[in-house]
Amino acid sequence: MVLEVKKPRPVWEILFSTHHTDIGLLYVYLALTAFIMGGALALVIRTELFLPGHQMGLVPDSTTFHRIFTVHGTNMLFLWLLPFASGIGNYLIPIMVRYKDMAWPKLNAVAFWMIPVGMALIWLGWSDTSWYGYPPYSTIRAPGPAAEMWIFGLKILGISSILGAINFVVTILRMKHPDLPLMKIPLFVWATLITSLMILVAMPTFAAALIMLYTDRLGVSGFFNPAMGGDPIAYQHLFWFTFHPEVYIFLIPAVGMVYEIVPKFSRKPIFSYQSGVTAFVLLAIVGFSSWAHHMYSTGMTFTEKTVFMVGTLAAVPASAMHVFNWMATMWGGRIRFRAPMAFAVGGIVLFFFAGAGGIVNTAMPLDFLTHDSYWVVGHFHLFVMGQITFSFVGFLLYFLPFITGRMYNERLAMVTFWFMFIGTSLIFLTQHVTGLYGQPRRTFDYVPVQPLIILNQISTVGAWITGTSAALLLANLFHSVARGKPANMDDPFGIGEKYYDYARREPHH
Amino acid sequence: MGHATIEWVYVAVVIALLIYVGADAWNVERKLDETPPNAQLIKVTAQQWFWTFEHENGTQEIGQLHVVKGVPYRFEVTSRDVNHAFNIPDFSTLIDAVPGRINNVWTIFDQSGQYLIQCREYCGFSHYQMRAKLFVEEPSSNSTSATKPVDLTPSVGATALTG
Ligand code: HEM
Ligand SMILES: [Cu+2]
Ligand SMILES: [Cu+2]
Numbered sequence: 001m002v003l004e005v006k007k008p009r010p011v012w013e014i015l016f017s018t019h020h021t022d023i024g025l026l027y028v029y030l031a032l033t034a035f036i037m038g039g040a041l042a043l044v045i046r047t048e049l050f051l052p053g054h055q056m057g058l059v060p061d062s063t064t065f066h067r068i069f070t071v072h073g074t075n076m077l078f079l080w081l082l083p084f085a086s087g088i089g090n091y092l093i094p095i096m097v098r099y100k101d102m103a104w105p106k107l108n109a110v111a112f113w114m115i116p117v118g119m120a121l122i123w124l125g126w127s128d129t130s131w132y133g134y135p136p137y138s139t140i141r142a143p144g145p146a147a148e149m150w151i152f153g154l155k156i157l158g159i160s161s162i163l164g165a166i167n168f169v170v171t172i173l174r175m176k177h178p179d180l181p182l183m184k185i186p187l188f189v190w191a192t193l194i195t196s197l198m199i200l201v202a203m204p205t206f207a208a209a210l211i212m213l214y215t216d217r218l219g220v221s222g223f224f225n226p227a228m229g230g231d232p233i234a235y236q237h238l239f240w241f242t243f244h245p246e247v248y249i250f251l252i253p254a255v256g257m258v259y260e261i262v263p264k265f266s267r268k269p270i271f272s273y274q275s276g277v278t279a280f281v282l283l284a285i286v287g288f289s290s291w292a293h294h295m296y297s298t299g300m301t302f303t304e305k306t307v308f309m310v311g312t313l314a315a316v317p318a319s320a321m322h323v324f325n326w327m328a329t330m331w332g333g334r335i336r337f338r339a340p341m342a343f344a345v346g347g348i349v350l351f352f353f354a355g356a357g358g359i360v361n362t363a364m365p366l367d368f369l370t371h372d373s374y375w376v377v378g379h380f381h382l383f384v385m386g387q388i389t390f391s392f393v394g395f396l397l398y399f400l401p402f403i404t405g406r407m408y409n410e411r412l413a414m415v416t417f418w419f420m421f422i423g424t425s426l427i428f429l430t431q432h433v434t435g436l437y438g439q440p441r442r443t444f445d446y447v448p449v450q451p452l453i454i455l456n457q458i459s460t461v462g463a464w465i466t467g468t469s470a471a472l473l474l475a476n477l478f479h480s481v482a483r484g485k486p487a488n489m490d491d492p493f494g495i496g497e498k499y500y501d502y503a504r505r506e507p508h509h
Numbered sequence: 510m511g512h513a514t515i516e517w518v519y520v521a522v523v524i525a526l527l528i529y530v531g532a533d534a535w536n537v538e539r540k541l542d543e544t545p546p547n548a549q550l551i552k553v554t555a556q557q558w559f560w561t562f563e564h565e566n567g568t569q570e571i572g573q574l575h576v577v578k579g580v581p582y583r584f585e586v587t588s589r590d591v592n593h594a595f596n597i598p599d600f601s602t603l604i605d606a607v608p609g610r611i612n613n614v615w616t617i618f619d620q621s622g623q624y625l626i627q628c629r630e631y632c633g634f635s636h637y638q639m640r641a642k643l644f645v646e647e648p649s650s651n652s653t654s655a656t657k658p659v660d661l662t663p664s665v666g667a668t669a670l671t672g
Contacts, residue, residue: 062635128633134630140590140591141557141590142633227609231610299610316523317523317524321516359527364534365541369603371603371629372603372629440596442636444637446637
């Protein structure tokens with residue numbers, strides 16, 4: 001914030017700081033770096049698939065291609081989505097609950113500094129297990145030490161997110177200002193609280209699964225190896241028990257950010273605070289009831305499939321309640337379409353398509369059409385790139401004057417938005433059709449028939465457009481941090497309403 | 510909250526829609542899950558990176574499969590090494606091939622021609638080209654050769670294999 005810009009401090013002072021605003025910004029820098037690096041890999045994947053066959057010179061062989069999408073996926077989920085949400089949380093939660101810092105500042109710093117270690121393991125390991133690391137491939141066939149480094153990298157990231165979550169829960173529940181009742185805290189704080197609680201329930205399961213995977217690789221156990229009496233499907237249950245809820249862990253902070261943006265730029269109070277809280281709680285509970293919808297095709301009985309279909313459908317109304325809440329807030333509001341609002345609304349549109357596609361996957365007979373095809377790639381990217389990344393970028397722009405005291409270039413930001421919106425739609429809406437034509441996911445090449453070639457080319461062009469938008473965003477950030485116009489700190493977006501009450505912020509200690 | 514009613518109506522509509530989708534899916538899946546009793550058995554074995562098929566009469570085929578139009582087939586699918594998935598995109602047939610397990614799926618091929626069988630679960634180096642050819646023949650013919658003219662549908666698999 002203004003303080004930081006006015007008084008430049010030596011880098012080491014920031015690196016060794018335990019102050020929540022410093023840690024928060026470190027998280028944000030790391031996340032943005034990961035976003036750009038992971039995005040570069042996405043462009044390589046899409047460029048390879050522009051034409052059928054092997055594009056000489058770009059990706060040497062299929063194993064390299066598999067390594068690229070493994071690192072792309074792992075990186076985007078664990079080094080872009082999670083750290084960005086933690087960063088904003090670290091910066092804002094103490095301010096929002098009116099406490100001087102996080103409950104345990106040193107633990108907070110430790111949790112952050114584990115992430116670069118995990119990141120190094122994942123990028124240097126360059127594993128080819130795919131981000132889900134299903135055995136037996138990951139235990140008997142995947143080359144080491146890549147797979148080991150991937151396991152340890154994820155292990156460290158998991159521990160870091162558990163430590164971070166404990167800190168958030170304690171800060172919010174115990175350190176909250178006594179004058180501030182739980183039902184008055186901003187919805188973003190609710191989002192962080194719910195996410196952290198979900199992490200505490202879900203993550204330990206995966207931590208156990210990773211250890212079992214590792215001992216299986218060493219050959220000392222055979223949990224997932226049928227040759228030693230194990231069952232590969234058991235891993236899938238452990239994995240999805242963590243990672244289906246995890247998609248809500250990725251999603252909910254983004255929802256919380258949209259709740260910050262939409263009412264402000266609609267210049268209207270939120271339509272229903274209670275409904276927002278209720279929907280968060282519902283999502284957290286129901287998020288755990290649906291994990292095995294990723295596993296219909298593993299040979300489940302009809303009853304099992306039915307149970308998980310019902311569990312999955314049950315999560316839909318809660319998401320729909322959030323969308324309703326946003327629309328009802330915008331309805332009749334005096335909307336100001338500055339870039340943060342554009343990103344939030346664009347994200348909501350893509351969220352709607354992602355949700356509609358998700359219902360198709362849930363309906364058991366249709367899942368056999370879409371499962372493990374490009375349909376799924378299109379569907380989940382509409383969430384992670386569409387809804388979540390759009391909300392994050394919107395929030396970043398919204399947040400920028402707050403931390404730097406400077407304004408980004410509005411016109412460039414709107415161009416960025418349109419590039420990103422059009423690009424993302426081209427890539428991922430198209431991929432739904434690619435999937436219906438039968439193109440499997442995680443594929444280095446495809447059957448050279450006309451429809452598939454054209455569909456893949458549209459996706460790739462979309463990816464280049466999205467890549468351009470990311471470059472524009474970066475340029476805008478660098479430019480505005482160095483040379484942007486000073487923002488009007490009371491009301492940087494001309495909304496006619498006070499911005500964050502940053503004066504309450506505690507000084508560095 | 511004065512504005513709660515409209516939200517309740519909206520949530521009710523969403524839930525009604527989901528119940529409809531769920532019930533319909535349940536009903537269709539219930540029918541699809543029942544293998545016809547007269548179905549012919551084909552044992553499918555996946556391994557890195559090809560498919561082996563064994564007919565009821567003991568005939569084995571590697572990398573290709575001949576079936577007859579209109580006859581229901583039941584596939585018993587398993588794997589020798591890592592996970593694969595047995596997929597015939599043109600007939601929406603999909604089931605994982607998991608080592609140590611035998612999974613079942615059944616289909617009637619209602620159109621003759623040549624189609625694509627592919628692996629849909631990531632299985633390593635040659636996953637992307639773990640393919641086999643499917644020949645669906647008219648019931649009258651007793652030839653197993655694929656060289657005779659067939660009724661080619663303009664499907665992905667057919668075009669890929671003939672083009
Ligand atoms: C414009 C941006 C992006 C493009 C063009 C892109 C493209 C791709 C492609 C082509 C794949 C391989 C799909 C497959 O064959 O299964 C992939 C996989 C994946 N992507 Fe992205 N992606 C983008 C952004 C993101 C973001 C923002 C996230 C998460 C936050 C993400 C998460 C993943 C994950 C988890 C996988 C699965 C990797 C695996 O199969 O192991 N991607 N992406
Ligand atoms: Cu395979
Ligand atoms: Cu495969």
